[in-house]
Amino acid sequence: MADWLIDISKNPQARSLIKTLGLPLPLPTPLDREKGPWSAHPLMERKVAVGAAPGAAMLAAISRSVAAAGADPYLDGATDTAAFGEAGEAYGHPPRPVTQLRDGDRVRALVFDASGITDVTGLRALYDFFHPAIQRVDRSGRVVVLGRTAGDSAESSLVAGALDGFVRSVAKEVGRKGATANLVLVEPGAESRLGAVLTFLMSARSAYVSGQPLSVTLRAKDMGANGTPPVRALDRKVALVTGAARGIDNATARRLALEGAHVVCLDRPADDGPTAQLAREIGGTPLALDVTAADAGEKLLSALRDLGGADIVVHNAGITRDKTLAHMKDEQWDQIMAVNLEAVVRLTAAIEKKALEDGGRVVCLSSIAGLAGNMGQTNYAASKGGVAGYVRGLSPKLAPRGITVNAIAPGFIETRLTAAIPVAIREVGRRLSALGQGGQPEDVAQAITFLASPGAQGLTGQILRVCGGAFIGA
Amino acid sequence: MSNRKTRAVIVGGARTPFVKAFGDFIEMDTIALGVTAVRGLLDRLDLPYREVESLVWGGVILPGTAPNVGREIVLDLKLDPGCEAFTVTRACASGLQAVTLAAAAIERGEADVVIAGGSDSTSNAEVKLPQKLIHAAAPVAFGKGTPADYLGMIQKLAPFTDLLPRQPKIAERTTGEVMGEAAERITRHNEIPRDAQDEFAVRSHHRAAAAIASGRFDEEVVPVQTPHGRWVHADGLVRADTSVDKLAKLRPVFAKDGTLTAGNSSALTDGAAAVLLMSEKKARALGLEPLAAFRSFAYTGVDPADQLLMGPALAMPKALERAGMELGDIDLVDMHEAFAAQVLGIVKMLGSDAFARARLGRETAVGKVDPERLNVHGGSLALGHPFGATGARMVTTMANELHHSGRNTALLSICAAGGLGAAAVMERVES
Numbered sequence: 001m002a003d004w005l006i007d008i009s010k011n012p013q014a015r016s017l018i019k020t021l022g023l024p025l026p027l028p029t030p031l032d033r034e035k036g037p038w039s040a041h042p043l044m045e046r047k048v049a050v051g052a053a054p055g056a057a058m059l060a061a062i063s064r065s066v067a068a069a070g071a072d073p074y075l076d077g078a079t080d081t082a083a084f085g086e087a088g089e090a091y092g093h094p095p096r097p098v099t100q101l102r103d104g105d106r107v108r109a110l111v112f113d114a115s116g117i118t119d120v121t122g123l124r125a126l127y128d129f130f131h132p133a134i135q136r137v138d139r140s141g142r143v144v145v146l147g148r149t150a151g152d153s154a155e156s157s158l159v160a161g162a163l164d165g166f167v168r169s170v171a172k173e174v175g176r177k178g179a180t181a182n183l184v185l186v187e188p189g190a191e192s193r194l195g196a197v198l199t200f201l202m203s204a205r206s207a208y209v210s211g212q213p214l215s216v217t218l219r220a221k222d223m224g225a226n227g228t229p230p231v232r233a234l235d236r237k238v239a240l241v242t243g244a245a246r247g248i249d250n251a252t253a254r255r256l257a258l259e260g261a262h263v264v265c266l267d268r269p270a271d272d273g274p275t276a277q278l279a280r281e282i283g284g285t286p287l288a289l290d291v292t293a294a295d296a297g298e299k300l301l302s303a304l305r306d307l308g309g310a311d312i313v314v315h316n317a318g319i320t321r322d323k324t325l326a327h328m329k330d331e332q333w334d335q336i337m338a339v340n341l342e343a344v345v346r347l348t349a350a351i352e353k354k355a356l357e358d359g360g361r362v363v364c365l366s367s368i369a370g371l372a373g374n375m376g377q378t379n380y381a382a383s384k385g386g387v388a389g390y391v392r393g394l395s396p397k398l399a400p401r402g403i404t405v406n407a408i409a410p411g412f413i414e415t416r417l418t419a420a421i422p423v424a425i426r427e428v429g430r431r432l433s434a435l436g437q438g439g440q441p442e443d444v445a446q447a448i449t450f451l452a453s454p455g456a457q458g459l460t461g462q463i464l465r466v467c468g469g470a471f472i473g474a
Numbered sequence: 475m476s477n478r479k480t481r482a483v484i485v486g487g488a489r490t491p492f493v494k495a496f497g498d499f500i501e502m503d504t505i506a507l508g509v510t511a512v513r514g515l516l517d518r519l520d521l522p523y524r525e526v527e528s529l530v531w532g533g534v535i536l537p538g539t540a541p542n543v544g545r546e547i548v549l550d551l552k553l554d555p556g557c558e559a560f561t562v563t564r565a566c567a568s569g570l571q572a573v574t575l576a577a578a579a580i581e582r583g584e585a586d587v588v589i590a591g592g593s594d595s596t597s598n599a600e601v602k603l604p605q606k607l608i609h610a611a612a613p614v615a616f617g618k619g620t621p622a623d624y625l626g627m628i629q630k631l632a633p634f635t636d637l638l639p640r641q642p643k644i645a646e647r648t649t650g651e652v653m654g655e656a657a658e659r660i661t662r663h664n665e666i667p668r669d670a671q672d673e674f675a676v677r678s679h680h681r682a683a684a685a686i687a688s689g690r691f692d693e694e695v696v697p698v699q700t701p702h703g704r705w706v707h708a709d710g711l712v713r714a715d716t717s718v719d720k721l722a723k724l725r726p727v728f729a730k731d732g733t734l735t736a737g738n739s740s741a742l743t744d745g746a747a748a749v750l751l752m753s754e755k756k757a758r759a760l761g762l763e764p765l766a767a768f769r770s771f772a773y774t775g776v777d778p779a780d781q782l783l784m785g786p787a788l789a790m791p792k793a794l795e796r797a798g799m800e801l802g803d804i805d806l807v808d809m810h811e812a813f814a815a816q817v818l819g820i821v822k823m824l825g826s827d828a829f830a831r832a833r834l835g836r837e838t839a840v841g842k843v844d845p846e847r848l849n850v851h852g853g854s855l856a857l858g859h860p861f862g863a864t865g866a867r868m869v870t871t872m873a874n875e876l877h878h879s880g881r882n883t884a885l886l887s888i889c890a891a892g893g894l895g896a897a898a899v900m901e902r903v904e905s
Contacts (some may be wrong), residue, residue: 040777088833092663
């Protein structure tokens with residue numbers, strides 16, 4: 001499971017030897033990751049450089065996020081200081097001009113408010129801010145561009161598209177340093193839902209999310225959770241995680257529990273040993289259930305009702321049965337569909353009315369192979385693509401209850417399964433991303449936990465790739 | 475607010491002079507200092523010892539073998555053995571905590587006469603041996619050591635340099651940050667220049683010196699005879715002749731290009747202070763004149779990683795709100811001066827609309843603190859800061875000040891390690 005290039009990267013003697021010998025080894029930067037539970041000030045004492053195109057509408061929300069997270073903002077010349085003054089003074093992080101940064105100073109994050117850009121000529125503001133600033137991004141740093149969701153006009157659609165392409169390329173350029181770049185498009189009126197998303201993208205918790213566009217909208221009904229503190233955000237919530245016994249799912253259950261959730265760990269009866277052990281360690285409830293059984297829905301419903309209903313549902317359970325189509329047996333097709341797709345739909349439908357709380361969260365696991373297609377995975381891709389489509393279709397149905405529905409598409413994650421892939425293919429898989437390395441199960445767990453939190457109310461119907469800016473299916 | 479009969483009133487306060495650590499009081503531990511203050515208080519008010527029903531004491535450095543310092547004071551002083559006692563610790567706010575607990579107990583009808591105060595002897599802080607040595611020595615200490623245990627103990631002593639006592643640093647346990655470094659951060663976050671800090675420190679010294687010279691502190695300070703026979707009459711740290719120029723020469727102590735110096739930071743000090751509280755009914759029955767009472771008090775907490783010493787910026791508005799008052803209604807303000815930067819930073823936060831909107835849920839700032847009404851007789855920068863005693867010192871000085879000047883209300887505040895804040899509103903009691 002260990003990435004040999006990362007291991008070399010971590011050894012300073014090895015690094016300098018490679019440099020001296022001039023070996024063309026693309027040493028990826030080990031990523032900065034956050035181990036413990038969420039802290040109230042994830043950016044304590046870090047520097048964040050902020051810029052804006054004229055007509056920027058989200059400076060107040062940006063300043064609140066940056067100051068509350070404990071960071072010191074440095075404003076680019078053109079940016080309106082007045083909008084920053086309030087939050088800076090309130091939290092003791094007054095804004096300073098970016099000229100105060102000395103030559104060698106690095107910043108943790110670059111944040112650019114592009115919401116004021118309405119046409120082609122306005123795009124020049126991106127060059128004006130990033131051209132001098134991009135090299136200041138620290139190792140494991142962040143770039144976040146904020147814009148408006150495409151409206152009715154051709155211009156607004158043009159601008160949203162341009163920002164998307166721009167950010168994907170920036171992600172490739174800063175990826176070598178282990179830094180990420182992402183785009184957040186905010187619907188007019190949804191600025192109050194931006195804060196938590198921006199803090200997540202600036203923090204070490206989004207280490208493996210890069211080159212991604214996210215849309216913050218008012219679609220899901222407001223549940224009045226705006227003032228929720230970022231610490232123990234899932235206190236008193238009940239979370240269901242299917243397939244919890246191993247790998248990504250195990251990491252997800254642990255992280256949800258760290259934030260205060262009571263986790264129902266569901267897995268096959270054959271795996272009840274590891275499932276029960278996990279549940280014991282995190283103070284959760286084990287549930288041994290075959291998700292494809294005819295009575296699975298009923299059993300799940302009654303188990304959740306005993307706990308007072310689920311606030312968070314994470315559909316993690318998934319299998320692979322790879323074979324090229326011409327040689328695929330029919331049970332290989334049927335099993336994949338049953339576990340990866342049918343079970344997700346049936347179980348969600350079973351609990352939707354009676355055991356899924358208002359203001360709740362549904363997170364499904366898709367996959368970038370599912371989005372891109374892959375040799376020998378017609379069944380798998382059909383199921384995972386189906387999950388993505390299901391998420392898009394279900395989200396408007398549950399939005400009036402304040403429930404958000406999203407999918408996570410992991411890229412190359414270092415797990416037991418990927419360790420079993422033949423070495424040449426595995427190396428290629430690892431390196432074909434902007435960050436030049438595989439992700440950790442922890443990275444997917446962090447993204448799922450974020451989507452499950454009250455602060456993510458503005459995200460619904462999205463497919464969030466946790467892929468390190470992977471080239472596949474981009 | 476409680477009804478007149480069970481309102482707790484302050485009838486007097488007394489303290490030892492405050493002296494620099496490892497100075498005149500080096501041979502007196504925290505219990506001895508506390509005994510001196512309490513004895514001085516009872517003798518000055520001429521109160522029979524048997525009247526005292528309860529004693530609440532505050533301290534930070536508590537002796538390992540006798541942490542209930544309050545009870546030790548009762549026993550050493552030969553107060554009635556039925557005078558129950560306990561000891562509280564809330565970092566630098568321990569003294570104020572003890573006093574407010576006593577007031578609350580009286581208001582609940584648990585007692586009629588309570589002594590509350592605090593003391594600390596930095597000179598006698600116990601130095602900790604490395605824990606691995608203590609664990610290795612356990613079988614030997616409990617008298618059951620085999621030769622193998624002795625050998626094992628010696629083996630665990632290596633490397634022997636571990637045994638050298640380490641100078642204790644006042645650092646936050648969770649963040650590892652030294653308190654002075656946290657104060658340096660406050661100057662950065664609130665943009666407080668060095669000259670403002672030095673000016674504030676000079677003012678504290680001059681005002682304290684004036685109070686000593688005019689005899690204002692005579693009724694509060696009890697002369698102390700040390701075990702060597704030496705008499706100490708006045709606070710030893712006050713510099714009447716200091717000036718901004720003199721302080722400007724001092725080098726920064728917490729950061730290379732920092733602004734905090736020994737001149738604008740409070741010093742390690744030894745001392746004790748005690749306050750006598752009674753139910754109003756009892757005070758009048760004994761013919762004692764009440765000086766002041768508590769209208770409200772509040773304790774708050776913030777994340778130590780944020781701005782460690784900003785607690786009072788939250789506690790002061792909370793205490794005002796509980797008292798149904800605004801800052802403009804207050805006559806005197808007394809803030810513990812851990813660092814000049816910390817006081818100035820909090821004053822700035824109280825005066826900020828943005829801070830009030832974001833952190834206090836108010837539309838406008840708490841208000842402007844008038845420098846003429848702030849720490850009118852100096853503060854911890856000049857007088858020193860024996861951690862547990864400071865709260866009781868501030869209550870004593872403000873109670874006397876309200877009584878003598880005829881002013882009506884005072885707002886006190888103390889910042890404390892762990893991100894805690896304490897505040898109280900005191901009001902004069904009509905004779």
